Every structure is written in C-alpha cells, then in structure tokens.
C-alpha cells in the first residue's frame with residue numbers, strides 16, 4: 347500500500363477539517379450536554395458531501411473513494427463523537443445497504459434525499475431486545491407478504507438516528523426458517539412507534555431508540571435486494587461500518603491527544619511544566635504511536651475495499667485495534683489532566699465517554715476477535 351494520501355484525498359481532508367473546525371467542534375460540548383443532534387447543520391453537511399459518502403454522484407452523492415470516506419468520519423470524530431456517530435450510521439448503515447443492494451426504484455426514490463439531508467438522516471435496525479451479537483439466532487421481527495405489501499411486526503433496539511431519519515432499513519425474518527431480508531420502512535408509516543432516545547453514558551447527541559412495529563404495511567417493492575439474502579447483506583454492511591467506527595475512534599483519540607499535549611505544556615507543578623516529566627512524555631509518545639498505527643490499519647482496510655479485494659479480516663482488526671486504542675488514549679488524556687480531566691469543563695472527559703461505545707457498537711471487541719480468529723483457524 348502507498349501510505350501517502352493522494353492529492354485529492356489531502357484536499358478533501360483539509361476541506362472537511364476546515365468545515366468541522368467551524369461548524370462542528372465548537373458545538374461538541376453543547377451537543378453532549380443537551381443530548382441533542384444539531385439538525386440545523388444537516389443542509390450544509392449535505393452540500394459539502396458528508397451525507398452521501400458512499401452514494402454515487404448520479405443519485406446526488408459524493409462518489410468519493412473509501413479512504414476519503416474514512417477520512418471524513420475521522421475528521422468528524424475529531425470534532426464531535428456524537429455528530430460523527432450519527433453521520434457514520436447514516437452513511438455506513440442506513441444508506442450503504444441501499445447503495446449496494448437496493449433496486450433502481452428505491453435508489454432513485456430515497457438516495458437523493460438522503461445525500462442532501464433534506465428529509466433527515468437514515469437508520470439501520472438489526473439489534474433487538476434478544477438479538478445483538480447473535481442476530482441470526484435472536485432476530486424475531488417478522489415480515490409477512492400480503493398481496494402487494496409486507497406486514498411487519500416486532501421490536502428493534504438501539505436504532506441510531508431513528509427519530510431523525512427519513513427511513514429505517516430493518517432486518518426481518520421473512521419465513522419461519524432462517525430466511526432473513528432487509529425491508530425499507532419510511533418513518534412516517536402508520537404502526538411505527540419510536541420510543542424516546544435512550545439515556546446513554548456518551549455519544550449523547552447521537553439519538554438511539556427502541557422502535558416497535560405493529561402491523562406496519564409497506565409496498566412489496568420496499569424489499570432491499572433479494573428476499574432471503576438479508577443476513578448476507580447485513581454482514582457485508584457491517585464490514586464497511588467497522589472501518590467507519592475505527593476511523594471515528596482515530597479521530598477521537600487524535601483530539602484527546604491534542605488536548606493532552608496542550609495541557610501538559612501549560613500545567614506547572616514542582617517548578618516545571620508536566621511535559622518535562624518522562625512519565626507524561628511516554629504517555630504522549632505511546633498515544634501518538636498507537637494513533638498512527640490505527641490510522642494506517644483503517645486506511646489499508648478502506649483501500650482494500652476500494653480496490654474490490656477481501657477486507658473483512660483487515661476491517662475487524664482495524665476496528666478492534668482502533669477502538670481499544672481510543673479508549674486507552676482518552677483514558678491517559680484524562681490522567682495527564684489530573685483532577686481537571688475528570689471535570690466536564692475539559693473535553694477529555696466527554697471524549698472518554700464517547701470512545702467507550704466504540705468497542706461495543708457495530709460488533710463488540712469479542713466479536714471482532716471471533717472474526718479474526720476464524721480467519722486464522724479456518
């Protein structure tokens with residue numbers, strides 16, 4: 347792999363960085379404290395292409411490469427974990443199945459709105475009260491064909507963006523055996539109930555909801571791809587999502603490191619700044635090294651995806667390393683801040699809480715290890 351970003355990727359990184367410095371980072375604390383996603387930022391995000399990262403230009407998307415998509419999420423993560431998670435879920439979970447497997451009809455109908463942000467974000471509902479890591483064994487939500495319609499009944503958990511989404515793509519059983527399908531349901535369909543946002547430890551401005559379906563009817567053509575292939579589509583979608591969550595984690599860690607460096611150079615005790623102590627220097631050096639390693643792992647997995655090579659193992663490794671790394675780096679950033687790091691006056695406290703999710707969402711660390719070990723042992 348050529349580790350140098352190309353000219354276009356460098357320009358894209360700079361453009362997104364300049365955008366988030368002005369429009370996202372200054373609001374990160376407020377987003378966390380109010381536990382509210384800033385909807386007013388969506389139109390401008392749509393304009394600069396952050397809402398159509400995987401969407402081809404013909405449907406209004408950005409049509410950029412996978413490394414550039416990862417860069418965008420990394421920059422958003424650097425600015426605000428909550429905002430980054432909502433945008434990552436929109437691109438990587440809500441839009442991706444439609445882009446990769448949806449019919450021409452569904453793409454034309456829903457993707458232009460999704461990439462402009464004019465109808466809100468999008469959501470993917472896999473998890474249920476009894477189904478997280480084990481979606482195959484646990485999913486109970488069912489869709490039954492009735493003439494030209496699907497009738498859906500069941501309950502989903504932790505649907506990121508549901509309350510601010512135009513549609514939710516749902517993993518459902520489409521017969522009594524192990525046949526799963528993805529069905530797109532517009533959020534204004536009668537029979538859907540979106541519960542208030544879950545109260546969370548971090549990423550508080552990224553709303554996640556329980557969603558229940560009671561005799562919800564959608565047209566038969568709202569099936570995404572082919573009936574019975576939902577599980578395969580889901581696993582492929584999660585492979586891409588892992589790159590995104592890893593990139594977000596690199597951004598969070600980078601932001602925490604920058605805060606730690608600034609603080610270490612200012613804080614004076616024992617007649618020196620704490621940056622003069624080797625214990626502090628080593629924490630900073632380890633953080634910078636691990637961030638660099640994680641970033642390269644993410645870019646490599648993204649590049650493999652871009653050129654159409656298998657990348658499941660690399661995506662799982664990159665997600666595992668980047669998310670656990672981010673937790674360590676944010677933890678040490680608090681340590682470097684001493685007591686002030688534990689105060690919500692300083693952003694490292696929020697970053698640590700935001701980073702904590704990343705080893706859980708879109709496949710826990712244990713599931714990533716399972717995926718990686720399967721490659722080793724098969």
Ligand SMILES: Cc1cc2nc3c(=O)[nH]c(=O)nc-3n(C[C@H](O)[C@H](O)[C@H](O)COP(=O)(O)OP(=O)(O)OC[C@H]3O[C@@H](n4cnc5c(N)ncnc54)[C@H](O)[C@@H]3O)c2cc1C
Pocket residue numbers: 435439470471472473477478479480503504505506507546549554703706707708709710711712713716
């Ligand atoms: C903020 C947030 C946002 C989310 N957004 C979405 C979303 O948009 N859409 C969506 O569908 N889901 C979403 N999720 C759900 C998330 O993907 C699941 O929480 C996650 O996959 C873990 O599932 P679970 O919570 O049911 O845990 P479980 O599967 O019950 O796991 C519990 C523990 O057991 C471990 N474990 C499970 N299986 C194994 C095994 N075979 N070997 C070893 N250990 C194992 C797990 O690693 C974990 O430590 C979100 C969750 C959160 C917290």
